[in-house]
């Protein structure tokens with residue numbers, strides 16, 4: 136059992152205002168106690184640990200120096216915000232993290248005034264902070280906006296769009312680059328190499344150097360001359376810094392765990408007459424907890440764990456994960472076909488492409504947190520004859536929608552989209568749910584959209600994708616483990632647009648897409664027990680629909696229900712449109728669609744979320760019975776009641 140640590144000084148700090156009453160030399164103890172509290176809490180809840188441990192001192196220093204919540208502190212991604220939540224009045228709830236009705240695992244506006252902007256998807260913090268800064272400037276309000284962005288998140292184009300625009304904010308915007316030389320995996324690309332050069336080429340900024348470099352009080356011409364001298368003194372070989380070329384005053388690198396450096400630097404930057412400033416802090420992901428420091432992933436995301444040993448709770452052995460089945464199937468395709476290659480946007484382990492990379496290192500590309508680039512890079516590869524699989528979580532593919540439309544679908548390029556985490560994902564909550572991909576993909580020209588009903592179907596669909604050169608094709612599958620069905624020795628190529636009837640009935644037809652099939656079969660059993668003969672179809676394709684099969688089902692059954700792990704505008708909408716266009720609902724057919732609610736707050740296990748979302752067997756039965764009870768007197772009958 137993880138005992139709560141003794142935190143005598145932290146106990147006195149409920150809000151940042153309490154922190155600001157302390158003496159600077161007491162902050163070290165606060166930070167040490169804060170770190171122990173984070174470790175203890177995450178040991179109970181699981182969640183994101185490494186990144187939060189890396190910003191314990193930085194969080195303490197920011198809330199000590201800046202007048203939060205009036206000064207707006209915007210965390211990037213927000214997975215590192217647990218120390219921030221403890222220091223901003225939420226320590227009592229910290230052990231409810233990522234649970235139904237508990238604290239979010241990310242920053243969330245609805246949760247606290249100290250969370251001025253929600254996060255979870257990366258690289259949004261500078262844009263959002265710039266918005267706050269410019270608004271304050273336009274309203275003549277005091278107050279700074281501080282964006283804390285990681286080195287991994289700095290690899291996304293959106294961060295540069297914001298920095299390119301940052302001059303607008305002057306000294307009201309402060310960007311803190313939290314450089315721990317880690318993304319989820321080790322960082323990749325030119326920026327990571329550049330930051331490494333920056334850090335290795337300079338001693339941590341001493342106070343003397345700081346005074347010289349932050350001569351903010353000088354009138355501009357002199358200040359510029361001093362700055363130029365300073366840059367020349369440093370040797371223009373570094374070209375100043377990339378950030379200075381973008382209009383920032385760069386300060387750093389500084390030791391992000393040394394409060395004696397952090398506090399004066401942040402105070403100087405806070406009081407700087409001009410800006411924007413970018414403070415480059417160097418931290419260690421997992422700092423202060425040996426099992427995290429020693430782990431390859433620095434305990435980025437962990438299950439509940441024993442604080443003493445660091446041993447994480449192991450899930451009971453079960454069927455293989457969909458991610459693992461995908462990776463194995465893709466490796467088999469690549470063994471058959473040398474043009475098969477794979478792209479991830481900084482999620483090698485999450486997508487299973489770490490396994491693919493072990494087998495085919497030269498055919499695997501981790502492009503960093505850069506989904507937009509990943510998609511158009513894949514389009515270029517496809518245009519030149521390769522067979523690229525773009526493996527991106529459903530929720531993160533949202534970041535690259537125009538690239539999917541403009542660079543892939545309209546040009547009808549054969550990019551394969553492996554969409555993991557499709558449907559509800561559990562503890563990461565609504566920001567990570569794969570709710571929208573059916574809706575946003577099945578509306579596109581040329582796009583083929585498949586959903587695997589189980590892990591065997593996933594193997595067939597990966598094979599079908601590999602062979603599909605006629606245009607873009609997507610296969611979606613959920614987070615977690617399969618249903619335990621045997622995997623096929625030899626994958627089949629599925630006929631595009633053809634579904635399968637998995638249960639024959641006469642009165643009710645359940646049209647299922649994806650892994651809700653298991654619940655659909657349970658519902659069919661329950662309906663049969665009530666004397667309702669029920670058919671079940673696995674549609675396999677949201678686009679193109681198997682119109683012949685659907686037409687047959689809708690014209691030979693009294694009630695038809697579609698079910699999908701997706702939001703409105705997906706499969707159900709397409710079946711309704713087809714039925715309406717073909718006059719199939721003119722003859723009294725009771726057609727209902729079941730789908731995810733617009734948004735849901737609970738963060739819990741996916742199966743609980745599906746029950747809460749009314750997308751399980753019980754809900755299917757209710758839907759059918761309600762439809763049957765519906766007065767069959769046709770239009771207007773409700774009015775008479």
Ligand SMILES: Cc1ncc(C[n+]2csc(CCOP(=O)(O)OP(=O)(O)O)c2C)c(N)n1
Pocket residue numbers: 186189212214215255256257284285286287288289315317318319420480481482504506531534
């Ligand atoms: C758009 C987007 N793509 C992918 C992710 C998944 N993701 C979450 S944290 C992370 C790495 C972030 O690295 P960094 O910004 O350096 O933060 P650190 O974890 O090192 O503190 C990634 C890729 C995401 N949250 N958002």
Ligand SMILES: CC(=O)[C@@H](O)[C@H](O)COP(=O)(O)O
Pocket residue numbers: 183212214255319436485556560563567614
């Ligand atoms: C913070 C973030 O976006 C990732 O760490 C995400 O939480 C990973 O999700 P999975 O745990 O489903 O891989």
Ligand SMILES: [Mg+2]
Pocket residue numbers: 285286287288313314315316317318
């Ligand atoms: Mg990092």
